[in-house]
Amino acid sequence: MVGKLDLYRIFNAVSRNKSFSKAAQELYMTQSAVSQAIAKLESELEIQLFHRTSRGVILTNEGNLLNEHVNSALGMINAAEDKILEFKELKTGQLRIGVGDTITRYFLLPYLEEFHIAYHGIKLNILNGTTTEIQDFIKSGKADVGICNLPIQDENLQVIPCREIQDIFVCGEKYKEITEKPISLEHLMELPLIFLEKKSNSRKYVESYLKKKGFPISPVFELGSYDLVLEFSKINLGIACVIKEFSKDYLESGSLYEIRLEEEVPKRSIGICYLKNVPLTSAAKKFVESIHNGQS
Template sequence: MLLEYIEQAFHYIALGEKKVAEMRQLLAGEVRIGAGDTLCKYILLPSLESFHDEHPAIKIKVTNRTTPESIALLKEGSIDFALVNLPVTDPQLEVDKVIEVHDCFFAGPRFEHLRNQKLSLDELLCLPLILLEEGSNSRQYLNSFMQQKGYRLEPEIELGSLDLLVEFARIGLGVSCLTREFVDHEGSTLFEIDLIEPIPPREIGIVKLKNVPLSEAAGAFIHSFFAM
């Protein structure tokens, strides 16, 4: 009689133990990642491909948001970690640096006369500038650099993605600030403008909440990410 009442509970316990064992062996589970379009395309995708090949049973959820939005999602528990543009200063977050990148200005054939010339910041700011929209960490980094040099940025065009910045520069609408490591130079008509005072490099990193343990799947993904 007792067994009739508790038999179903035994089945649930056995099923739960099986699921926990599968997650520890990475036979089940989910990785929830926040990343902007550009970082997802150029940094995250190669890691996602190799991780999925090795652990096909793990579900992968990627939420495309800007760095500030990804951090907000992280704090509310909607994602496990985020791939973001640094610097990020927040006492609630743990930051691991991934790669160093360089913000540079690129132009198309319409500005061919500037190729192989060294430009001052004064000369650069006389050109029609195409920049990312305000609010992104990379734009804030550029703004901060220019302010330190005593300049204020007044772009002709502001856009929301790197791919659009590339296309607008390619057809000659202006000079775009792009991340050198994310520009495909092969077959491209774009060239980098040589600045007398180049923009200092910045970093891309992974952020997660301090003192909050990651799931087995999320921890394994980050381990494989840094092992690449």
């Protein structure tokens, strides 16, 4: 079919130029090659497409009928090629990102803004979810990429750490005295703790660490919003487990105070993930590069 498509392109050029020689110039071919191509097409279709005259060529009735359809078909092909080029040059298309509220607000927003300004023709579709849900979005084809709290273990996903983060514990004015010197994990467990709900990857990570140290947790509050965790601690309802990098405004303003631990929770990362064996779209590839380069 590809070979015949080339014949139709040559046929179309001859039809428009009403000349083998002019068509040859347009197509950067020899006149002999053009004549052979038309002869081959006529042979395959078993019809005469042109009348040869001293002034050039004119279409036969059958040639006119064929040319109407060829013009339409080539026009659709050219439009499709133009659309593909727009996708490649990021003038159109969409980018589907799986990400949670907290990472969106405290990490991703500047990258979304930068990408939207640079490639305003790309529609951004944000799919909100937990780390587990984001992994499912990607594997089911609903999202191109995900931005998740690490670690995650999934052999089907490519994971690229892009920002290191530190889990800490903070308190309001009521508990400020315990920030004067590092406290033990045993002391921490005696305090009223505020955590994100159990399905949160951040919660799972810190809870797993504390459990390995021999301290299963029993929070007084388990909340579905990171902002609520900060606000509950701010009004002295307990000691909150938060991400230091996402709590700077509260810490720098003095609304919350960091509680130093004798044994810090090990640092972890936020990462980009996507399917290993499926090529990224041009938009997704550019977006991943923008975040990766922004953190280098």
